[in-house]
Amino acid sequence: MTPPSSPDFVAELEEIIAGRSLLRHPFYQRWAEGKLTLDSLRGYARQYYHHVLAFPTYVSGAHANCDDLGDRQELLENLIEEERGEKNHPELWLRFGEALGLAREEMVHSEPLPETSALIETFRDITRNGSFPEGAAALYAYESQVPDVAATKIDGLKQFYGISDRRGLEFFIVHKSLDVEHSRVTRDLVVKHAQDEETRDRAKAAARRAASALWGFLDGVYREYVAAAVA
Numbered sequence: 001m002t003p004p005s006s007p008d009f010v011a012e013l014e015e016i017i018a019g020r021s022l023l024r025h026p027f028y029q030r031w032a033e034g035k036l037t038l039d040s041l042r043g044y045a046r047q048y049y050h051h052v053l054a055f056p057t058y059v060s061g062a063h064a065n066c067d068d069l070g071d072r073q074e075l076l077e078n079l080i081e082e083e084r085g086e087k088n089h090p091e092l093w094l095r096f097g098e099a100l101g102l103a104r105e106e107m108v109h110s111e112p113l114p115e116t117s118a119l120i121e122t123f124r125d126i127t128r129n130g131s132f133p134e135g136a137a138a139l140y141a142y143e144s145q146v147p148d149v150a151a152t153k154i155d156g157l158k159q160f161y162g163i164s165d166r167r168g169l170e171f172f173i174v175h176k177s178l179d180v181e182h183s184r185v186t187r188d189l190v191v192k193h194a195q196d197e198e199t200r201d202r203a204k205a206a207a208r209r210a211a212s213a214l215w216g217f218l219d220g221v222y223r224e225y226v227a228a229a230v231a
Contacts, residue, residue: 020211034160043225061127062135092171099168115220134206
C-alpha cells in the first residue's frame with residue numbers, strides 16, 4: 001500500500017511524534033521507575049478512562065471522512081476491536097482500575113481535568129472536521145506509540161505495583177500487540193491519501209497537534225496527582 005516515494009514523509013511524521021514521545025514524559029518515566037504512588041496511578045486511571053471511552057469516536061470520525069471502501073473496511077476492523085463484546089476496551093480499562101483498588105463508578109463519574117477534555121476535543125476535531133489524511137495522522141500519532149508504552153506499563157505494574165494478574169493487565173496486553181497492526185494501517189492510510197505537498201503538510205500538522213494534546217494530557221495528570229502530592 002505504501003507508495004515508493006513516501007520514506008521522507010514517513011520519517012518526518014516519525015520525527016514529529018518522537019518530539020513528543022510519551023515515554024519521555026516525566027509521568028511515564030516515574031511509572032517505569034516505580035516512583036508513582038498508587039494514588040497517582042488511580043488518578044491517572046480515572047482521567048485516562050475518558051480518553052479510552054472516547055477513542056472509538058475518533059476512529060469513527062476518520063472512517064466517516066474516508067471515500068475509499070477498502071480503506072474504510074480497514075478502519076472498521078479497528079473500530080470493531082475497540083468496542084465489540086464483553087471485553088471491549090473501556091471494559092478492560094475498568095478492570096485495570098479495579099486492580100488498582102478503584103470502584104468503576106469512580107472512573108465512570110470522574111470529572112475530566114481541563115487537559116483531559118482538551119485531548120478528547122482535539123482528537124475529535126481533527127478526525128471529524130479535518131481531512132481524512134489529517135484524521136489518520138492523528139490516529140497514527142497515538143497508535144504508533146501504544147505498543148512500547150503498553151510494554152513499559154506492564155513491566156512497571158508487575159515489578160513495582162503488585163499487579164500481575166491478566167485481568168488487571170489485559171488492556172495493556174491487548175494493545176501491546178493489537179496496535180502494531182493498527183499503527184501500520186493508519187501510517188499506510190496517511191501515506192496513501194497524502195499525495196501532494198499541501199496535504200502532507202496538513203497531515204504533519206495534525207500529527208503534531210495530536211502528539212501535543214497527548215503530552216498535555218500527561219502534564220495535567222502529573223500536575224494534579226504527582227506534583228500536587230509532593231508540594
